Amino acid sequence: MKKKLLMNVWIMLALFTCVGISSCSDNDEDGTKGHQVLRLVDKSGNPIGGISGGDCNLTGSAENLTLRVMSDLDWEITISEGNEWFKADITKGSGSKEISFTVAENEGLEERKATVILSTTQNSSVQDFVLNCIQPGGPRLIVTPENTSVEKEGKDVTIAINTNLPSLKCIIPENVKWITQKSLTNKQLILTVAASDIAKIRTATVEITSESAAYPTTKSIEIRQAGAVDMAELLDVKFNADGTAEDLSAMKMPIKAFAGSTLSMIENETFGYIAKFDPVTINANKITSGFYIVDFTQNLIFQNAIADGFSMELYVTAKDYGESGPIPMGCHGGGGVAITWQDKDNYWTFEPYIGNYSACNTPPLGEVPEETWYHVVGVWDGTGSAGAIKLYLDGEIKAERAPAKGNSFQFPGNKWFVIGGDAGAANEADRAYKGQIAVARIYDRALTAEEVKLLYDTLEE
Known part of the structure; x- marks a missing residue:
């Protein structure tokens, strides 16, 4: 019995001894716990490199890099010498903590590297974490702005x-004579843009490029200059390949296309697309396809602008068809305005309703056996004075007169313009036109003779 009891005591002592040895084995020689972590991760907790470190690629620009220390030890951060461009906001701490590194822009052509060492003196068995932060060099060329607009002056x-x-060096295309280089340094480029002498907007692309073959780098700058004639404020029609049309003016009027076999598009280098109108019967009424409608019934701004003076511009083809008067663009009928081709005698008419129809006619043009392009501009200056209404043809004034009565413009019942005819009933057109139209514009002002000449000269060019 005593032997058995003694044996049990020895067994218990042995067990306690094993437990003690086991508990001691979980500690390192300095008394800290084993299997401890010391590493850097990104701010979302994703690993960077391996257990002992890795590489971190920077952008080359100035930036802030945010990383997090993952550890339950006291730690410190050192950055390799000679790297003033890479700084940490915290260099010592304990446990997990977020660190922000400030990175300066690399202004040199060569790559550079900053080595970040995360270490601890609390546990000599824990390996340092080494992160190589690599910032690319290479050529840098930034221009501001990359595009700019210049007034006509x-x-x-x-x-x-x-x-x-x-x-x-600065490269200006040889065919661009209206831009010259005034000065160029590594800080700025100054270009001189001459006053515009054409009606339309013009653009050019200027390049700044490195003179070093070892670092071929180029940046482009787009210069856009307003035309000598301000853009049409009320309507500027652009025809599209699919037969639709849109208004490029600030008014952005909706343009509805009434498609059909009698309306087609012709691709053109200058205008993009030209609308071709080919009705079965020239000057026909109540046609339901082959034209466009610009409805201003609900647009009081448009109406008020027309009411105190305006200009209409067309670039259109005409031919002697022997008909009474097809209309390429009109808003007629008890008021309104239209430009009409009187092809029985071959002359153009601009006819605004001011007190009554106030037709202004060019002289007869003689025979027009072939389809011919004409630039037609009708102007009313908003007054009732002599010469208030003018008609220009191909850049020259051909006729002028006073309104029939007063200076009050009368709108028709149908408040919409038709392109390819005249305003008729809803969704219909009258006085169907045969020919091509490249330009259809309405201005909220009376164009001057100089502006009309510039518009024509630009088309001719």
Whole structure:
């Protein structure tokens, strides 16, 4: 019995001894716990590199890099010497903590590296975490702005430059005579844009490029200049390949296409697309396809603008068809206005209703056996004075007169313009036109003789 009891005591002592040894084995020589973590991860907790470190690729620009220390130890961060461009907001701490590194822009052409070492003195068995932060170099060329608009009067344009390239040059296309280089440094480019002498908007692309073959780098700058004639404010029709049309003016009038076999598009280098109208019967009424409608019934701004003076511009073909008067663009009928081709005697008419129909006619043009392009501009200056109504043909004034009575413009019942005819009943057109139309515009002002000439000259060019 005593032997058995003694044996049990020895067994219990042995068990306690094993437990003690086991508990001691979970501690390192310095008394800290084993299997401890010391590493850097991104701010979302995703690993960077392996257990002992890795690489972190930077952008090359100035930036803030946010990382997180994952550890339950006291730690410190050191950054390799000579890397003033890479700084940490915290260099010592304990446990897990977020660190923000400030990275300066690499203004050099070569790559550079900052080595970040995360270490602890609390547990010598824990390996340092080493992160190599690599920032690319190479050529840098930034221009501001990359595109700019200039008024028709012209001016000097300053382009700011941010670069590490040793020398630059400016390339202006040989055919662009209206832009010249005034000065160029590694900080800025100054260009002189001359006053516009054409009606339409013009654009050019200027390049800034490195003169070093080792670092071929180029940036483009688009210069856009307003035409000498301000854009049409009320309507500027652009025809599209699919037969639709849109208004490029600030008014953005809705344009409804009434498609059909008598309406087609002709691709053109200058205008994009030209609308061709080919009705079965020229000058026919109540046609239901082959034209466009610009409805201004609900647009009081448009109506008020027309009421105190306006100009209509067409670039259109005509031919002697022997008909009484087809209309390429009109809003007629007890008021309104239209431009009409009187092809029985071959002359153009501009006819605004001011007190009554106030027709202004060009002289007869003689025979027009072939389809011929004409630039037709009708102007009313909003007054009732002599010469208030003018008609220009191909850049020259051909007729002028006073309104029939007073200076009050009368709208018709149908408040919509038709392109390819005249306003008829809803969804219909009268006085069907045969020919091509490239330009159809309405201005909220009386164009001057100089502006009309510029518009024509631009078309001729």
